[in-house]
Amino acid sequence: MAFDYSGAGFGAELPSPSTLLRAFREPVGSDRRDRDILESAHELVRCHEERQRALEAAHAAEATPDDVADCSHRLDRIDERRAELVARIDEWVAVNIPHRAGASLHTETLGAVIDRMAAKWVVAQRALGTTEDEPVRPSKAADGRGRRHAVAHRISEDRPRRGVDTEAHLQWYRLAELADGYKDLITEVAQHRRRLPTW
Numbered sequence: 001m002a003f004d005y006s007g008a009g010f011g012a013e014l015p016s017p018s019t020l021l022r023a024f025r026e027p028v029g030s031d032r033r034d035r036d037i038l039e040s041a042h043e044l045v046r047c048h049e050e051r052q053r054a055l056e057a058a059h060a061a062e063a064t065p066d067d068v069a070d071c072s073h074r075l076d077r078i079d080e081r082r083a084e085l086v087a088r089i090d091e092w093v094a095v096n097i098p099h100r101a102g103a104s105l106h107t108e109t110l111g112a113v114i115d116r117m118a119a120k121w122v123v124a125q126r127a128l129g130t131t132e133d134e135p136v137r138p139s140k141a142a143d144g145r146g147r148r149h150a151v152a153h154r155i156s157e158d159r160p161r162r163g164v165d166t167e168a169h170l171q172w173y174r175l176a177e178l179a180d181g182y183k184d185l186i187t188e189v190a191q192h193r194r195r196l197p198t199w
Helices: 017-025 036-061 064-095 112-130 163-192
Strands: 139-142 147-148
Touching: 017 036, 017 112, 017 163, 036 064, 036 112, 064 112, 112 163
Parallel strands: none
Antiparallel strands: 139 147
8 A cells, every 4th residue: 555645744865876885885884864774775785695695505516405495494584584674664765755646656665676776786796706705995085984995806717707797797787777767766756756655
């Protein structure tokens, strides 16, 4: 069931695509009004990383039926947590984002959109050969904010550079398309031309 929040009187802004992508890679460190969205987005990435590991373990050649069953249970727990995080985002939207009556209803909740972006983020990171286990070396920028150094991507002899570059490019292009769609969505919500469903 969709709700109309046109009389709510709240004016909190949704995080920009760049802020959301930053939250995917590092925990939120500031006291922001949209902190619940950003913390949930960060944890959704962790869920999708764990989900990928569970799927890989279940499909491993040496996996026993018990291993596959354990992985299946892990996947169920991960997906339950993802549903909780999506609901947390959607609850924040319901309380904080006003909607104009008559605005077009978007087909997905904001939580579902961010969950898809988090999943694609993980795929794009894997295409580069980076994982959460690789070290993050923070540094300070001139403005005092923490920055991440890029971890050099090593290419093995059995994985030619061109193939890695092509796959990485494809996955990052797809993530960029999702980020563009997210930007269009939050712009239309801010201009009261679109409203977000909450169910």
